[in-house]
Amino acid sequence: MFLISTRHFVGIVRNATVIKSCLHRFCDKCLNECLRSGIKECPSCRAVIGPKRSSLRRDETFDKLVATIYPDLERYEAAEDERIASANTPKRLHHDGNPMSPSGKRAKATAQVGASVKILHSELEKQSRALEESQEETQLAARIGQSLLLQKQQLDYEMEDKVSAVGY
Known part of the structure; x- marks a missing residue:
């Protein structure tokens, strides 16, 4: 999911950074602020973050x-801030249930925004899952490649031993 909630920030992940030990991603600024404040664990699962910056990596694919x-x-977040501010203001307009009154229009607009947000949220979750699956497949392919390389090296050593035993 794109929204992150730590003790520090809530919002859309910017400059995504992945914790290598658990593969959770956070905003680079948020994660660095957590680390500077002495929190040396993943804000989601509490996995320990290594002492070096190498235990983190930028996730440019996620940023894209x-x-x-x-x-x-920027415009999206400004609109969201405006929606939140208007939702938190007291409503003293016509509360007569008339769909053409200002409060009726606002209720209709709020319902439309809510439906749009649900659709976007669903789509974002699908894309996030697809991205995570792709990352898992990439990691699996890398592990298979490493395993094959080790097997090849072992076969090369065995071949050298047999060749030297034969006397070539």
Whole structure:
């Protein structure tokens, strides 16, 4: 999911950074602030983050996915802030249930926004799962490649031993 909630920030992940030990991703700024404050574990699962920066890595693929979904992220976040502010203001307008009154229009607009958010949320979750599956497949392929390389090296050593035993 794109939204992260740690003790520090809530929002869309920017400059995604992956914790290698558990593969959770967070905003680089958020994660660095956690580390500077002495929290040396994943904010989601509490897996220990290694002492070196090498235990983290940037996730540019995830950043590209966010940029594709939110091409104008600043404008989107400004609109979200405005929606939140308007939702938190007291409603003193016509509460007569008339769909043409200002409160009726607002209720209809709020329902439409809510439906749009649900659709976007569902789509984001699908894309996030697809990305995670792709990363898992890549990691599996890398492990298989390493295993094959080790097997080849072992066969090479065995071949050298047999050749030297024969006397060539």
